[in-house]
Amino acid sequence: MRSKINIYLIEYAINSLLRQKYKSFFITVVLTALIFLLSSLFFITNSIKYELQSTVNSLPEIVVQKVKAGRHYDIDVNAIDDILTITGVSSAVARVWGYYYFENAGVNFSIVGIDEYEQQYKNSLIHVAKKLDFNSGSSMFIGTGVKKVMNKNYYQEYFNFIKPDGTLKKVDISGVFNGDTELESNDVIVMSKENVREIFDIEEEKATDIVVKVANENEIATIASKIKLMYPDTRVITKDDLKISYQNIFDYKSGIFLALFVVSLFTFFIIIYDKASGLSSEEKKEIGILKAIGWRVDDVLKEKFYEGFIISFFSYMSGIVLALAFVYIFNAPLLQNIFTGYSQLKTSFELPFVFDIQTLALIFFLSVPIYIAATIIPSWRSATLEADEVIR
Amino acid sequence: MIKLIDIVKKYEVNKNNIVTALKDINIEIKEGELVVLKGASGSGKSTILSLIAALSKPTSGEVIVGDNRVSKFPDNFASDFRRDNIGFVFQKYNLIPTLSVKENIILPLLPMNLHVKEIETKLERVLKMFHIEHKANQLVKNLSGGEQQRVAIARANINTPKIILADEPTANLDEKLSLHFIDMLKELKAEGKTIVVATHDPLFFGLDIVDKEIEIHQGVLS
Numbered sequence: 197m198r199s200k201i202n203i204y205l206i207e208y209a210i211n212s213l214l215r216q217k218y219k220s221f222f223i224t225v226v227l228t229a230l231i232f233l234l235s236s237l238f239f240i241t242n243s244i245k246y247e248l249q250s251t252v253n254s255l256p257e258i259v260v261q262k263v264k265a266g267r268h269y270d271i272d273v274n275a276i277d278d279i280l281t282i283t284g285v286s287s288a289v290a291r292v293w294g295y296y297y298f299e300n301a302g303v304n305f306s307i308v309g310i311d312e313y314e315q316q317y318k319n320s321l322i323h324v325a326k327k328l329d330f331n332s333g334s335s336m337f338i339g340t341g342v343k344k345v346m347n348k349n350y351y352q353e354y355f356n357f358i359k360p361d362g363t364l365k366k367v368d369i370s371g372v373f374n375g376d377t378e379l380e381s382n383d384v385i386v387m388s389k390e391n392v393r394e395i396f397d398i399e400e401e402k403a404t405d406i407v408v409k410v411a412n413e414n415e416i417a418t419i420a421s422k423i424k425l426m427y428p429d430t431r432v433i434t435k436d437d438l439k440i441s442y443q444n445i446f447d448y449k450s451g452i453f454l455a456l457f458v459v460s461l462f463t464f465f466i467i468i469y470d471k472a473s474g475l476s477s478e479e480k481k482e483i484g485i486l487k488a489i490g491w492r493v494d495d496v497l498k499e500k501f502y503e504g505f506i507i508s509f510f511s512y513m514s515g516i517v518l519a520l521a522f523v524y525i526f527n528a529p530l531l532q533n534i535f536t537g538y539s540q541l542k543t544s545f546e547l548p549f550v551f552d553i554q555t556l557a558l559i560f561f562l563s564v565p566i567y568i569a570a571t572i573i574p575s576w577r578s579a580t581l582e583a584d585e586v587i588r
Numbered sequence: 589m590i591k592l593i594d595i596v597k598k599y600e601v602n603k604n605n606i607v608t609a610l611k612d613i614n615i616e617i618k619e620g621e622l623v624v625l626k627g628a629s630g631s632g633k634s635t636i637l638s639l640i641a642a643l644s645k646p647t648s649g650e651v652i653v654g655d656n657r658v659s660k661f662p663d664n665f666a667s668d669f670r671r672d673n674i675g676f677v678f679q680k681y682n683l684i685p686t687l688s689v690k691e692n693i694i695l696p697l698l699p700m701n702l703h704v705k706e707i708e709t710k711l712e713r714v715l716k717m718f719h720i721e722h723k724a725n726q727l728v729k730n731l732s733g734g735e736q737q738r739v740a741i742a743r744a745n746i747n748t749p750k751i752i753l754a755d756e757p758t759a760n761l762d763e764k765l766s767l768h769f770i771d772m773l774k775e776l777k778a779e780g781k782t783i784v785v786a787t788h789d790p791l792f793f794g795l796d797i798v799d800k801e802i803e804i805h806q807g808v809l810s
Contacts, residue, residue, distance in 0.1 A: 202698070202699065202701045203701075204697075204698040204699075204701065205698060205699065208698055211687070211691070215686045215687075481682075482684060484682075485682045485683075485684065485695075486695065487643075487667060488641070488643055488670070488676060488678075488682065489670065489671070489676070489695055489696040489743065490667055490668070490670045490671025490672075490674075490696045490699070490747070491667060491671075491696075491698075491699050492663075492664045492667040492668065492699065493663055493664060493667070494664070495667075495698075495699035580663065582643065582644045582645070583643045583644075584638040584643035584644035585644065587643075587678070587682060
């Protein structure tokens with residue numbers, strides 16, 4: 197009884213690849229490199245999409261900013277009372293925050309102020325508010341990226357902020373802040389509003405902006421227009437506006453990735469075309485010999501299938517493993533910068549691991565079956581000719 | 589019994605050039621006979637062997653081997669027929685130079701997916717029969733012409749076929765090795781195999797083991 201899988205044919209296929217070791221090695225290296233590049237692009241895209249989605253989801257529904265001469269100014273906190281009178285508004289919180297430029301490292305930190313008994317506009321801030329020591333007068337929670345930068349500059353337990361008047365404000369590091377996403381929390385410092393006001397010289401009655409929560413999502417646009425009517429000198433930004441602006445940046449960056457994707461696919465298909473356009477005279481003769489000594493067409497094709505499968509599956513697995521290591525262990529040097537920018541103004545962030553079986557399947561179907569087909573088709577052409585003709 | 593009935597074989601070199609390799613060939617070879625096909629190069633001897641082995645199909649006429657109308661076989665049937673019935677020794681041996689002696693010999697058995705023991709038994713038998721046990725693991729490309737020919741014959745006999753076809757088997761051998769080949773043919777004939785040798789080597793003419801000599805001249809029986 198013949199079993200369905202013929203070990204001898206698999207062994208012959210492996211032998212055949214080893215007999216042409218330089219050619220097999222070259223094809224494997226090129227295929228692995230292409231699959232690695234494609235997978236890396238997909239993995240980075242997936243991670244950043246996930247990151248952006250999480251960021252967008254955590255955004256406030258409405259942000260109200262005061263604008264003067266087209267520029268963002270501090271808003272009067274009394275506006276909160278008027279906004280709360282609008283039907284449908286469930287909460288309005290004044291935010292005190294800003295960007296602090298740390299000259300020694302050449303990076304920006306985002307400093308966010310919170311109050312102990314105030315309703316927090318984000319879940320992650322609720323956890324920090326519980327842990328932050330408001331009584332000590334000067335303590336802060338910092339993001340992982342900030343921690344790295346501070347440690348690198350010998351600030352282990354505290355940090356000295358330079359105030360607008362040139363004096364220093366020493367703030368102790370109480371702990372590391374873990375936000376919902378890396379992009380959101382990496383460069384963030386959370387401390388009491390009082391400290392933020394002191395560092396940025398913001399008056400007691402002023403805030404950076406006001407975030408508004410709306411009970412019914414369908415009412416966001418209506419409430420935004422009411423706020424605009426109430427305060428014509430403000431810019432009212434809804435969650436949808438922010439989503440669009442994030443998406444635009446992402447789509448623009450995706451274009452660069454798409455170009456890389458097209459180049460790698462193009463290279464892959466050149467190899468496929470080269471393989472599919474014919475066999476060497478030695479390969480043809482070998483098929484003729486095998487036919488002449490009693491191999492059937494399907495025996496030849498099975499053997500060629502194993503050859504193609506071994507090379508393409510090995511390349512696929514190697515490419516995927518290398519891409520996983522490149523993206524999630526080494527944090528995709530060079531490629532990640534296309535998305536996150538080359539500027540040193542932001543602290544570094546690590547790509548979140550996103551396991552997407554659909555991506556792996558897509559890469560598999562773009563590489564393995566196409567390569568196997570390219571191996572089998574020219575062999576099938578030779579195998580279906582009369583053996584006598586092929587040998588001669 | 590091998591029968592070639594009214595065989596015509598034409599090759600199309602290109603649209604305007606069609607070569608007639610065989611014309612009205614009628615041959616009958618009985619079971620157990622050793623037949624020599626004589627003729628100059630290009631006379632059509634190899635074409636006759638190809639037709640018997642179902643390696644190619646006649647343009648017209650019929651080839652019958654035993655109860656099989658091999659000229660009507662579809663491709664996969666022809667492969668099965670060759671595997672089970674024919675041992676072909678090609679003029680240039682048609683071995684795979686980068687495989688070892690034993691890998692070349694067992695090639696016809698691989699698609700049959702036999703048990704390892706069965707393959708080993710068959711391999712040992714032919715290695716001994718054709719005195720190449722000591723070369724079993726060597727690459728074929730490192731063997732001499734005579735040794736390569738013994739590998740080719742061993743491969744042709746691995747599946748104990750009833751018919752042995754040899755195309756110019758001594759073309760690349762010196763006289764001593766050619767005589768040794770003839771000794772091997774004697775052994776195969778003694779086993780009851782039907783043997784057809786296409787050759788223009790005079791060593792084969794008038795041999796006592798030869799039952800019939802058939803001469804071909806420019807595709808026609810003389």
